[in-house]
Each structure stands twice: as structure tokens, then as C-alpha cells.
Amino acid sequence: MSSLRRAMATVCVSGALDEKIAAAAAAGFDGIELFENDLLVSPWSPAEVRARCADLGLTIDLYQPFRDFEGVKPEQLAANLARAEHKFDVMAALGTDLVLVCSSVSPATIDDDDLAAEQLALLAERAQARGMRIAYEALAWGRNVSTWDHSWRIVQRAGHPALGLCLDSFHVLSREVSPDGISGITDGKVFFLQLADAPRLGMDVLQWSRHHRLFPGQGDFDLTGFVRRVLDTGYAGPLSLEVFNDVFRQADPVRTAVDAMRSLIALEDGIGGRPLPAAPALSVHAFTEFAVDGRSGPALQDALRGLGFAHTGQHRSKPVQLWEQGACRVVLNSAVVRPQAAGTAALSAFALTSADPDKSRARAEALLAPELPRARGPHEADLTAIAAPDGTSIFLSRDDNDWRADFLPTGPVLTDGAGLTRTDHLGLAQPFDHFDEAGLFYHSVLGLTHSTSGEFAAPLGLMRSRAFTTPDRGIRLALTVALLRRGDWAPAVADPQHVAFATDDIFATAAAIDRLGGTTLQVSNNYYDDLIARFALPGNEVDRLRRHGILYDRDPDGGELLHMYTPVYGGRVFFEILQRRGGHDGFGELNAPVRMAAHRHLRLSAARELPR
Numbered sequence: 001m002s003s004l005r006r007a008m009a010t011v012c013v014s015g016a017l018d019e020k021i022a023a024a025a026a027a028g029f030d031g032i033e034l035f036e037n038d039l040l041v042s043p044w045s046p047a048e049v050r051a052r053c054a055d056l057g058l059t060i061d062l063y064q065p066f067r068d069f070e071g072v073k074p075e076q077l078a079a080n081l082a083r084a085e086h087k088f089d090v091m092a093a094l095g096t097d098l099v100l101v102c103s104s105v106s107p108a109t110i111d112d113d114d115l116a117a118e119q120l121a122l123l124a125e126r127a128q129a130r131g132m133r134i135a136y137e138a139l140a141w142g143r144n145v146s147t148w149d150h151s152w153r154i155v156q157r158a159g160h161p162a163l164g165l166c167l168d169s170f171h172v173l174s175r176e177v178s179p180d181g182i183s184g185i186t187d188g189k190v191f192f193l194q195l196a197d198a199p200r201l202g203m204d205v206l207q208w209s210r211h212h213r214l215f216p217g218q219g220d221f222d223l224t225g226f227v228r229r230v231l232d233t234g235y236a237g238p239l240s241l242e243v244f245n246d247v248f249r250q251a252d253p254v255r256t257a258v259d260a261m262r263s264l265i266a267l268e269d270g271i272g273g274r275p276l277p278a279a280p281a282l283s284v285h286a287f288t289e290f291a292v293d294g295r296s297g298p299a300l301q302d303a304l305r306g307l308g309f310a311h312t313g314q315h316r317s318k319p320v321q322l323w324e325q326g327a328c329r330v331v332l333n334s335a336v337v338r339p340q341a342a343g344t345a346a347l348s349a350f351a352l353t354s355a356d357p358d359k360s361r362a363r364a365e366a367l368l369a370p371e372l373p374r375a376r377g378p379h380e381a382d383l384t385a386i387a388a389p390d391g392t393s394i395f396l397s398r399d400d401n402d403w404r405a406d407f408l409p410t411g412p413v414l415t416d417g418a419g420l421t422r423t424d425h426l427g428l429a430q431p432f433d434h435f436d437e438a439g440l441f442y443h444s445v446l447g448l449t450h451s452t453s454g455e456f457a458a459p460l461g462l463m464r465s466r467a468f469t470t471p472d473r474g475i476r477l478a479l480t481v482a483l484l485r486r487g488d489w490a491p492a493v494a495d496p497q498h499v500a501f502a503t504d505d506i507f508a509t510a511a512a513i514d515r516l517g518g519t520t521l522q523v524s525n526n527y528y529d530d531l532i533a534r535f536a537l538p539g540n541e542v543d544r545l546r547r548h549g550i551l552y553d554r555d556p557d558g559g560e561l562l563h564m565y566t567p568v569y570g571g572r573v574f575f576e577i578l579q580r581r582g583g584h585d586g587f588g589e590l591n592a593p594v595r596m597a598a599h600r601h602l603r604l605s606a607a608r609e610l611p612r
């Protein structure tokens, strides 16, 4: 397959037309779909828009939308044709020859395919006279024409060379009609291809389309299968993103355009277009780093000591400590410059082992996630580092130990710790505006698969979580986000980050933590009463859980998760200890509200005891 051009509709990003165009060019797009509204409010004339795009190396691949044209009475047809001639003038000045006509939505539309075909043929005739073409698109909520196959029947009936289809993945995949037949569309009759993903939502399709579209790979649609079918027809026009999304419309257009481009690059790889360097296998969490200061550093040290960790290493050239237990490693870094309030800690980096860090870096670069420059002294390991969308650094190390050369030993790993064996997962709370971007990043750049996702009700609002894992679950990341952020009543620290460590015996670990003077969260009695009802657990089992504040979950196959938490340290960091039994693959999302309420309870009691 030769490479296709890449385009983006101006509606995908925020700002004025000049900002949108600049963002598309900066992200490396070849062309744009110009939305009429963006032109109408622009101080630039069509000729100036054309010149600006040409300067930036962008073509204008489509002008859109032209609405409510077909299925009208004769007097309206005359008016519509006059309106079209006017738009053809604008298109001539823009230097574009393709206009999108979307199926009529007006209640007055006459339900008659012959009439629609006849009128569209007339429009195509007018367009052809000016060297232009019409791409007819079935809106999923069109009055009479709302499915791709219906729009194709009409285009066939019209039988005009200047009339073809615009296929939009959203309109096709949001409806019941199978996309399979698309492959059978006559060669050359798909004039334009628009791509948008979306989460599966049971809602009005117009609202769904106008507010919830996402870039390919961020939602639930099979874009790869869809694009393959369109390419089967011989389509060789641009792959063009058309994403209406409330968040993207308000976000930094340059950043959104990069996210958009990343989605297209990953999609093209998926359809066997321009192949990316394959994602090397990732195997385990090597370490997690927290940025700390003079107050949060000691708080985290105490917490780790209480969990059975030992301070085992000191960095050769930086104020950085290594703490270990089993294969669990935590790095406390006092030299990270991050915009965080005094006294707080933040999960600033984590390291994963990659079978081929150079290839991981090449893939990241190809997906517009460039390597982070790192200041490195002599003897320091040359770790590949890339930035996640929220600014967290991700280090990729060839094996589980090559980064250790950075640290001078300060003491042995305790043999009598608390039985923690390895890092099970990270809980990465994401900023609301970048949740979908982060999901695409972890999936495409690191090659992690999105395994589970769910929503749950937390004390301070609804939350969504989405897990990204390696096939053998050696690495798990749980991304969470508050579904809405409004007002300032709920504290921003509702977004903590955490590391979950595994143990083979959570009761022994809990007893050890007691001995070590560590602290874990107390959990409401009501929770344990409910456990008895939900899982028919014996009372003495539940008493054991209750005594240590251990939460419980069970999957339909009998796999069990037992887990407990520490308080929050340094404002937004806590630890989890868990034991998986019988292949339990979840994260105990149903228990997250219990943990959050316990954290909030602690916070409120502390505030009461220590009035400011």
C-alpha cells in the first residue's frame, strides 16, 4: 500500500482558523478539511486562507458542510442551487474542488430516493462545470438517508461522475448496518474518508457524534477494519480526522493536533500502511520514582520503612535515594524540578524493562513522543526516557539491574521485611483533559493492551478507570480520571498516585507491618457487613480482613483479590499491598470508593485536630 495523505478537519481543534491551520501543519498533516464556520468567522479572505495553507505546505482537501440540499420542492431546489454556486465561488478562491454535502435533516425533506438522486445529479452537473465534485455523506441522524448503504444507492441511482460518497466512520459504525459491504463500492466512488472513533454509548446519535467523538484508537470502534474495507474499493484520497469533542475543542490546538497525528500513525501501522518499529516486549516494573522535597521526603521514607523497605542505595551524583524490598524498588528524588506545592510528593517517573530500549525509543519517536534529554554524569546508566502526556518520565531499561550502577550501596535489602515481592501496578490519576490522550499513548507507544475499563462512584464524584497491561500481566497500569471537575469545593488532591506491591500472604504482611510500626487504612465496619452479604464469606474470615483493614473482591471464576492501603503521604501519594489468588485480574475498582472515603476521613480528622 502506498502511503496515503493525512488530513484533519479544522473542527477537531480549538482556536481561530489561523491557530488551527498552524497546529495542523506543526503536527505534520498534509491537508485540512475546512469547516465553513471557521472560515465565516475568520478575518482572512478565502484567497488569504489558501495562501496561508500553501505557505505551511497544507492543501485544502474538502470544504464542508453543505446542508439540506436534496429532497426538496422545485422552488427550494432553485434556491439551493444558487446557494451552491455561491459556495463554488468560495471553493474556487480557496483552491479546493471537493465539497461535502450531508444528507438532509429538515423535517420538510421529501422521502423519495429518485428525487434525491435527481437533485444531487443536478448539483453534480453544476459542480462538474466548474471542475468540482460532490461527496455525499449520510449523517447518522439524516431525515431519510442515515446509513452508508442508502447513500450509496442514491449515488448509484444518480449515476453522475462528479457525485461520489463521503464515508465517515462515525456515521457508519454508530449504526446497525454492517460495514462489510463497503468493500463492494465501485472503484473511485468513495470521494472522501473521514475518521473518528467513539466510546460505545447508549444515547441519541446526534449528541453522541457532536460531543463524544475521539481520535482513532481512543474509543471502541473497529477503525482498522473500517479503513481496510474502504481501501479495498481502491480509495486513495486522504485519511482525514473529523472529531467533534468537547474537551479537544477547548484544549491547546498544537497538543491536540499531535494527539490526532499519533492516532493516525498508529492506525496506518495497524492497516499495514507505513509500518512502525514493532513495540519490543516489556516485562517488569524496575522502579518507581517520586519527586520529594525536605518535608515529603522524610514522610515517604517513614512510610516505606513501616512497610519493610530498606534504604539500599544513594545516587552517585544527585540527591536521590533507592529503597528496596524483594523486587520492589522506590526511588526518592529531591532534584526533580516539577511545579508542585511545597511539602508534596509526586510520582515523577517509572522504569520498565524493555527487550530493546533502542527500538522502544525509535517507536516512541515515530509516534511523536520524543526522547527526553537527561543530564547524565560518568558511571550513570544510559536509560531511555520518554514523557507520558501528564509529564511523567518513563524509563526503559534493558534488564532489571542495569540502572543500579547509578547507585552506591548504603545497606542490604532486609530479609525480614514484610514479604513484599514485586510491583504489581501503578495507579496513575490523569488530568481530566488528557485521559484519552494518555490511553492512546500507553497503547500505541508502549504497546500495552487496554484490558478493563469501568466507572465507579467515589465520595467526590464519578471516576473512570482503564487498565493497560502486558500480555502476561508483568506490567499493569491503572489510569483513573474524575469524570467531571467543577467548582472548587472538592480538593484537587482527590487525584493521588499510587504504587501497588504484591505479597504472597497478605495476612503475614499485615502482621509484619504492625510489628514494624507501619500504618494501613482502617475501613468502615459497614463495608465488612456488606462483604458477608455479597460473598457469603464466613464470619471469622471477614473478621480477619476487618482487623487489618483488608478489602476483598472476587471474580466470577473464583479468583480473589485481597488488598489494603496506606494513608496519603506528601499530599498525593499512597501505597497499596495486594495478594492475587486464583488468577484474579482486576484492581478492586469496586473497593476504590471505600479507600477514597477512608482517605477523606483521615484528611478531615487531621484538619480538625490541627486547625490552621
Ligand SMILES: O=C(O)c1ccc(O)c(O)c1
Residues within 6 Å of the ligand: 064, 065, 100, 102, 137, 139, 168, 194, 209, 210, 242
Ligand atoms: O454534526 C454535523 O452536523 C456534521 C457535519 C458534517 C459532518 O461531516 C459530520 O460528520 C457531521
Ligand SMILES: [Mg+2]
Residues within 6 Å of the ligand: 137, 168, 194, 242
Ligand atoms: Mg463527517
